[in-house]
Amino acid sequence: MRPVAVTGLGVVSPFGTGVKAYWNGLSAGVCAIRPATLVDTEGFRCRIAAEVPDGIGGSPRRSRADRLALAAAREALEDAGLSRDERVEAALVVGAVGGGMLEAEAWYWERFRGRRPASRLAPGATLPFAHVEALGNALGLEGPRETLVTACSSGAASLALAADLIADGVVSAALAGGVDALTRVCFMGFNALKLLSAEPCRPFDRDRRGMSIGEGAAFVVLEDLERARARDVRIYAALAGHGMTTDAYHVTSPHPEGEGMVRAMKAALARGRIAPAAVGYANAHGTATPQNDRIEARAIREVFGAERLLISSTKSMIGHTMAAAGALEAVATVLTLVHEVVPPTAGLDTPDPDVAFDCVPRVAREAAVEYAISNSFGFGGQNVTLLFGRA
């Protein structure tokens, strides 16, 4: 199996457009969760979200999610400096859930009220596969193409599957990532499940009360390591391993002992042939639900031992960005290795005594980390762990 390098990064986040804005926000521990404006929140207990600010760019005829994806994908491809010929052969793997649902909802709302909708509904632009079609066409990508829908782990699963294509020698480069725009269905649904906090989420805090929702997009360029070295491109990190497992336990609740989480983390270490002690940081799934954080911390402890590594949750700052989460958090993990700074867990006032780790409360920590993992544990028990190594 051929080793895989990360050679390009692209982000659109609640901090704004670009990797730089993203890292500035993360390293400063800024919380971007505010009163929501994209959807009507009247009558809901939770009325906040982490929205991407204006200035995304792209044609207004495209869905918001397509525009988020295009902006992030372009940045990553330009960062990696892939030539036109290289793009033609490159794989494209996108994690998506909502697709163009935000626009489809607006259309449906009008129709339900007996009004003639202003725009036509395009089914091809609504479903999750819309993004690969838009990106492939706009960016000249004609290699293997897939859309993964694995709920909250979609963005991470896409990196894992793209890495497999490179490791197997099917392609030598891939553009992989995830995207989700805020949607009414997502916002209302998590409200209905009583999983959302009325205040910005506080992962790993003793008094945490639930999730916050966010939106965004992140893409990375992955390449065969030798090929990357040969063409002398900047290598951010190695994607050293990954694990993908399923709880097969319950449609919304995780296995109470985090059994699938443990297997995913162990599989990533095994694949990378790395001992647990070599890992210095875990970017947690850390949604701030009472259940997830407790079970995840326990699972991390089972794999790594208590207090052996630093943990923080990016969701404390940008909320749960759904299909984009795994990709946005992978980028945060890579940047941690590059800058030797661990981003904090914002809003962490009183660490949960049940969590046997330093969760880097509120202020970033300087730390030269050799290996780091990023966890994404999706609804329905779809678990992905990515293992990154310093370049």
Place this chain on the structure above:
Amino acid sequence: MARVVVTGVGVVTGAVTGGRERVRAFLLSGGGPALSVPGSALQGLVDETETRRLSRVCQLSVAAARIALADAGLGPGAGLGLVLGAEFGDVRSTREFVDGYLGRGPAGLSPLLFPNTVMNTMAAATAIAVTARELSLTLNAPTVAGELAIARAAAAVRSGRVAAVLAGGVDEIDPFLAELLAEAGAVRETRGEGAGFVVLESRDGAEARGARVFGEITGAAWRALRARPYGVGHDSGSRALAAALHEAGVAPNDLGRVWISASGDGPRDRWEQAILEKALQPARPPQTALVPRVGRHSGLGALAVAAAALDDAARPALVHAIARGGTHVALVVRGQGEPGSQRVSGHPQ
């Protein structure tokens, strides 16, 4: 690199529900089209709680998965993965969910329905029902999702990442969706509904447990052909076909049959013919289309792979699928004839 064998199939469609024997009989019988799955097809395949809690499209998936695992002789705890392709997901539940809000405000929202608004709900329900705890993926694509899922699953088995996988897909006919598609000017093609899975295993693992192997996937590849989103391309040069044939060690004139994805969408069907002609010429293996009999849905990929395997043990077959927008899948399938098997695709299409 492991060899990838087919040890089971399960389909729940309008025209056929069952494992390999039923599929074989269906192929011999001719006739159709039968586009909708009758209510009776699910009897005995889902339990009382599943009937209550699972939406129809999830039930179709669970039923087909159970049939496939029984056909393969695989029980729970088998280190099983799942790769499921879908084009539309659970449209019915999504609509019911938002209608609840539009009709009665926040109090009208149903927590039970919400998980079905994410397209991985069928895979989640199926993984729980059959205890599939290795990787579990949902792939969304127009037209070719089932074939794509099988190609991705074959790659995972070949590289040793998983020992056994249920691979295939499911789609449901929803009248509202059909109305929307017609209104939006979507292409007219024969759409059906159903679920289908094949069980793929490493050959060594299958032999070790004494499985009844009935086919092998010797080549699997997927790429994209240049086209506008949801459009038909002009390009007919195909990397997917070349890669699949190369992996299988097969030349175009070795192929005994091509199982095509033609569905009544004229421009797309013609594009498929152009692609095949360019890649296979001067060979012109006979073609079979299954859509006229069961309609187009993501369960069709598994039916096509099983059909290709059951058809003719002497020569490899190509299962081919191309979508508007350019997603392109090619699978090379060999039958491993069981005693007494006969050719099943004698009649022209």
Place this chain on the structure above:
Amino acid sequence: MDPKEILDELKAILVARLKFDPCRAGDMALETPLPKGIEGSIGLDSLDFIELSIAIEERFGIVMDESQDLTAHFRSFETLCRFIARKAEAA
């Protein structure tokens, strides 16, 4: 409200919101356990309970405090009816 009336309302909710078969609902009695894993129960899981809570709040005009552990109240129809009756009276 008396327990029998509340039971009838709960059965109606089980049919309308939790998709139980009306015949099955007809067989349910006050002693019937609710959570899955208990012998003779109607097999409700955590998601069913969230749906049920919302429907109960709406139908009976009460509010359930999520921060409290309500498991004991949801053990059987009898415990649930008593809980609802008490809350409705206080409301």
